[in-house]
Amino acid sequence: MLGLRNKTVAITRSEEDAREFFQLVSTEGGKAVAIPAIEIVSAGPEVAQKFIALLEKKKHDYCAFMSAQAVRVLFGLVGEKEVAGALKQTAVITVGPKTWQELEKHGIKADMMPGRFSSIGLVELLSKKEPKGKKIIIPRSGEAKEFAAKALSDLGIRVDEVFLYSARTAGVTPRWKEFGDLLAQKKIDAVVFTSASNVRSFFEIMGRMGAELPGGVRAISIGPFTTAELAKKGVGCHEAKDHTIKGTVEAARKLFTSRQK
Incomplete structure (x- = not known):
């Protein structure tokens, strides 16, 4: 049984970043729509060099990459050999398999996940x-939320955070106008939110368009911080058990399959 047959599910990412999502939704018989809510703004090569310098000076026990986006931005600013050299004497942690894979593209093998x-x-x-x-x-x-830095500090770990990039709200593009039309025509069944910043930007763009998320459209969250941000907007959601894109599609499949019974 194809759990998303005749369902259209939007995701708050660009088409390029949502390739896996498109494939998974299609496999389930559904249609995917990409509506990028944020634009990535690099902090520049000086900040990337600060990261390298801190690693070499302090010889951290761990370096944690929280997203594939952080990896892409870093290697867009610094050469592979320079990063590899700086990471030699630290244990590399990746949060999620996509982040692991993104590092491997640049010849870096993570130690833990x-x-x-x-x-x-x-x-x-x-x-x-x-x-x-x-x-x-x-x-x-x-x-990024302060949770990780505070919680790690409470464990007695000394934390250095280097902010490689920022996310700003995208503009009201033709794609967003098309999405607004689909909402008005009741042709969107669910929206997958992939981060707290995406939630904020999504509703900011919707406000600019004078649009609202209809009650019949299901909201699906990739994880607890995204869920909390949706709650601030008064939006109930279904949180993915597995905090990955695959997990969000599985959540959508279960949601719509249960409603069909």
């Missing part, structure tokens, strides 16, 4: 490794 693909999973992983006195560096987005 949390069981849960989120900041919570990172904290759980390191809490089991005699954390007191250890050092970690995290290259990430300027919009």
Whole structure:
């Protein structure tokens, strides 16, 4: 049984970043729509060099990459050999398989991956490794939640965060206008939200268009921080059990399959 037959599911990512999503939704018999809510703005090569310098100076025990986006931005600013050299004496952690794969594209093999693909999973992983006195560096987005840094500090880990990029709200593009028309025509069945910043930007863009998310459209969250941000907007959601794109499609499949019974 194709769980998403005749269903249209939107995701708050660009088509390029949503290739896996498109494939999975198609396999389930559905149609996918990409509506990028944010634009990535690099902090520039100076910040990337700061990351390298900190790694070489402090010799961190761990370097945690929280997203594939952080990897792409870093290698867009610094050469592979320079990054590889700086990472030689630290254990590399990736949050999620996509981040792992993105590093492998650049010749970097990660050492660890949390069981849960989120900041919570990172904290759980390191809490089991005699954390007191250890050092970690995290290259990430300027919009990142403070949870990871605080929770790791509470474990006794010394944390350095380097904000490689920021995310700004995208403009009201023709694609967004088309999405608004699909909503008005009741042709969107669900929207997958992939981060808290995507939630904020999604509703900012919707406000610019004078549009609202109809009650009949199901919201699907990739993880707890995204769920919490949706709650701030007064939107109930179905959270993916597995905090990955595959997990969100599975959540959508279960949602619509259960409604058909």
